[in-house]
Amino acid sequence: xxxxxxxxxxxxxxxxxxxxxxxxxxxxxxxxxxxxxxxxxxxxxxxxxxxxxxxxxxxxxxxxxxxxxxxxxxxxxxxxxxxxxxxxxxxxxxxxxxxxxxxxxxxxxxxxxxxxxxxxxxxxxxxxxxxxxxxxxxxxxxxxxxxxxxxxxxxxxxxxxxxxxxxxxxxxxxxxxxxxxxxxxxxxxxxxxxxxxxxxxxxxxxxxxxxxxxxxxxxxxxxxxxxxxxxxxxxxxxxxxxxxxxxxxxxxxxxxxxxxxxxxxxxxxxxxxxxxxxxxxxxxxxxxxxxxxxxxxxxxxxxxxxxxxxxxxxxxxxxxxxxxxxxxxxxxxxxxxxxxxxxxxxxxxxxxxxxxxxxxxxxxxxxxxxxxxxxxxxxxxxxxxxxxxxxxxxxxxxxxxxxxxxxxxxxxxxxxxxxxxxxxxxxxxxxxxxxxxxxxxxxxxxxxxxxxxxxxxxxxxxxxxxxxxxxxxxxxxxxxxxxxxxxxxxxxxxxxxxxxxxxxxxxxxxxxxxxxxxxxxxxxxxxxxxxxxxxxxxxxxxxxxxxxxxxxxxxxxxxxxxxxxxxxxxxxxxxxxxxxxxxxxxxxxxxxxxxxxxxxxxxxxxxxxxxxxxxxxxxxxxxxxxxxxxxxxxxxxxxxxxxxxxxxxxxxxxxxxxxxxxxxxxxxxxxxxxx
Ligand code: I6G
Numbered sequence: 001x002x003x004x005x006x007x008x009x010x011x012x013x014x015x016x017x018x019x020x021x022x023x024x025x026x027x028x029x030x031x032x033x034x035x036x037x038x039x040x041x042x043x044x045x046x047x048x049x050x051x052x053x054x055x056x057x058x059x060x061x062x063x064x065x066x067x068x069x070x071x072x073x074x075x076x077x078x079x080x081x082x083x084x085x086x087x088x089x090x091x092x093x094x095x096x097x098x099x100x101x102x103x104x105x106x107x108x109x110x111x112x113x114x115x116x117x118x119x120x121x122x123x124x125x126x127x128x129x130x131x132x133x134x135x136x137x138x139x140x141x142x143x144x145x146x147x148x149x150x151x152x153x154x155x156x157x158x159x160x161x162x163x164x165x166x167x168x169x170x171x172x173x174x175x176x177x178x179x180x181x182x183x184x185x186x187x188x189x190x191x192x193x194x195x196x197x198x199x200x201x202x203x204x205x206x207x208x209x210x211x212x213x214x215x216x217x218x219x220x221x222x223x224x225x226x227x228x229x230x231x232x233x234x235x236x237x238x239x240x241x242x243x244x245x246x247x248x249x250x251x252x253x254x255x256x257x258x259x260x261x262x263x264x265x266x267x268x269x270x271x272x273x274x275x276x277x278x279x280x281x282x283x284x285x286x287x288x289x290x291x292x293x294x295x296x297x298x299x300x301x302x303x304x305x306x307x308x309x310x311x312x313x314x315x316x317x318x319x320x321x322x323x324x325x326x327x328x329x330x331x332x333x334x335x336x337x338x339x340x341x342x343x344x345x346x347x348x349x350x351x352x353x354x355x356x357x358x359x360x361x362x363x364x365x366x367x368x369x370x371x372x373x374x375x376x377x378x379x380x381x382x383x384x385x386x387x388x389x390x391x392x393x394x395x396x397x398x399x400x401x402x403x404x405x406x407x408x409x410x411x412x413x414x415x416x417x418x419x420x421x422x423x424x425x426x427x428x429x430x431x432x433x434x435x436x437x438x439x440x441x442x443x444x445x446x447x448x449x450x451x452x453x454x455x456x457x458x459x460x461x462x463x464x465x466x467x468x469x470x471x472x473x474x475x476x477x478x479x480x481x482x483x484x485x486x487x488x489x490x491x492x493x494x495x496x497x498x499x500x501x502x503x504x505x506x507x508x509x510x511x512x513x514x515x516x517x518x519x520x521x522x523x524x525x526x527x528x529x530x531x532x533x534x535x536x537x538x539x540x541x542x543x544x545x546x547x548x549x550x551x552x553x554x555x556x557x558x559x560x561x562x563x564x565x566x567x568x569x570x571x572x573x574x575x576x577x578x579x580x581x582x583x584x585x586x587x588x589x590x591x592x593x594x595x596x597x598x599x600x601x602x603x604x605x606x607x608x609x610x611x612x613x614x615x616x617x618x619x620x621x622x623x624x625x626x627x628x629x630x631x632x633x634x635x636x637x638x639x640x641x642x643x644x645x646x647x648x649x650x651x652x653x654x655x656x657x658x659x660x661x662x663x664x665x666x667x668x669x670x671x672x673x674x675x
Contacts, residue, residue: 123180170238185224599628
């Protein structure tokens with residue numbers, strides 16, 4: 001017999017569930033919570049406690065029922081009612097244009113085709129089946145016809161609704177999408193694994209796959225997984241909008257997460273612009289993507305186009321170049337940097353990754369080699385993303401052969417044989433040789449001559465190596481006494497090149513104090529700090545005489561940097577180098593200190609967004625600050641101006657809405673040059 005439960009209590013419980021579903025949706029799907037975590041927790045506990053008292057009222061779609069009780073013995077097979085197709089690929093613009101032409105020809109239409117553009121998340125394709133709005137099954141794609149039942153696991157993912165919200169969804173609705181692990185969650189998961197001495201995942205995709213493969217859903221529940229919907233499969237008892245992007249918006253209104261970068265392109269040219277824009281955004285996205293999926297937006301046209309073998313004709317994945325490849329570690333060499341840091345560098349069998357051929361990758365330090373468990377001749381996974389230096393991310397131990405060799409870290413500096421040291425709290429091993437060390441000297445001179453330092457045209461890294469190796473220069477000041485006759489004796493140095501180099505050296509003598517300070521190569525003093533120091537102290541004499549305490553009063557100088565600066569100017573050989581350079585004729589326009597309230601941009605707050613190409617963000621920020629401006633991270637009514645580079649997103653839209661001045665990089669450079 002049914003227990004006697006007041007109808008009012010049933011109603012209360014359902015209302016509470018609805019409320020929690022709504023907050024869940026706002027938090028996990030819209031990313032716009034309207035209650036605090038504490039308030040959510042209180043309501044959740046209230047529901048849990050009522051359900052504990054009345055277990056007969058617990059329903060499978062209750063927000064308390066995400067984690068099942070008993071681990072499975074094995075995953076069951078699931079036959080997909082509508083096959084889960086795969087996508088054809090495009091690797092370049094030509095492939096994309098051919099795809100578009102194929103479709104135009106087939107549709108026999110001269111009108112441009114409208115496309116839906118969606119980032120292709122690097123995750124696991126899944127199917128979620130909703131019957132009357134209740135999640136009844138979750139399955140992997142498998143071979144497209146048959147997958148595995150992972151209902152227990154998908155139920156633990158908070159961005160997957162256990163019951164759809166809103167109205168108008170079909171009675172049977174199969175949603176398809178990608179389960180993925182955001183980059184931040186992946187990093188955190190690996191840090192926790194490392195701290196516990198457990199095995200780490202190679203990348204977010206493997207972590208997502210491993211998490212879904214758990215027979216115990218309690219483990220899946222602890223993994224930071226998300227699900228993003230990208231299409232529908234089996235649909236009955238209801239209808240969907242005519243355009244694919246509208247279908248996705250409908251899914252979103254029923255509680256499912258869709259990609260916020262989704263857009264509509266009116267033609268193939270707009271698809272290509274979208275591809276370029278997302279390529280620029282790729283690194284800054286919270287999740288890994290491996291390409292862009294373009295789909296004919298009209299579902300009617302999709303139907304007309306149909307499919308070929310197991311892929312729809314109306315969709316294509318335009319892939320970015322792979323960011324990870326496997327290659328062989330041939331050797332490890334040890335480089336000595338400007339500050340004496342010894343960096344192990346992997347010499348690799350050349351491999352095409354991230355759009356370029358890579359044959360070297362940094363291994364950072366000894367700890368990293370140990371963490372990777374790396375041996376010479378191992379097969380390794382190399383990662384290269386954007387302009388970031390290639391990195392060895394893991395060893396493919398399954399491919400390890402018998403002939404691998406241990407990597408021996410040097411006992412003394414590989415260049416000058418000085419002893420090595422590791423300072424307390426650092427992992428970096430350094431050569432103690434200072435400027436006695438040929439490698440450190442060369443690096444110091446290369447840095448001095450570099451574009452953002454003294455900008456000596458024609459004095460590249462190779463030439464510095466030759467000049468030091470031939471004994472023509474030992475220190476930076478020696479550059480200014482180089483003679484024509486000595487230069488023309490060098491291999492591949494004609495009279496014209498020697499003349500040009502001497503002219504560039506002469507020209508470089510007129511510089512600015514910030515450039516000169518940066519060129520000295522003081523540890524941790526980058527361009528921005530050099531500029532702040534110059535504008536605070538106005539002269540090299542004042543800077544070299546400043547105490548650590550005085551240095552600390554400079555914007556962006558902390559105790560560590562203050563110590564490095566003071567320490568640099570305490571050393572006689574550094575003071576001598578500065579004197580020699582000034583004696584060689586290096587000079588700069590005097591810096592006139594202006595009171596803060598009289599600076600040209602005082603009272604203005606600027607925000608920087610999008611990509612800057614000619615100036616780093618740190619530098620732009622420092623230069624704006626040096627002119628008296630504040631630089632903020634978000635746009636508000638108080639913002640004076642927005643600097644928007646390519647791939648600017650929501651900050652640009654907000655600034656446009658607020659009618660704030662918007663300038664591009666070229667206008668920023670003009671503004672900085674003006675003052
Ligand atoms: O594997 C896929 C990833 C992303 C897809 C897909 C997608 O859209 C953003 N869309 C379809 C239609 C298919 N696979 C078959």
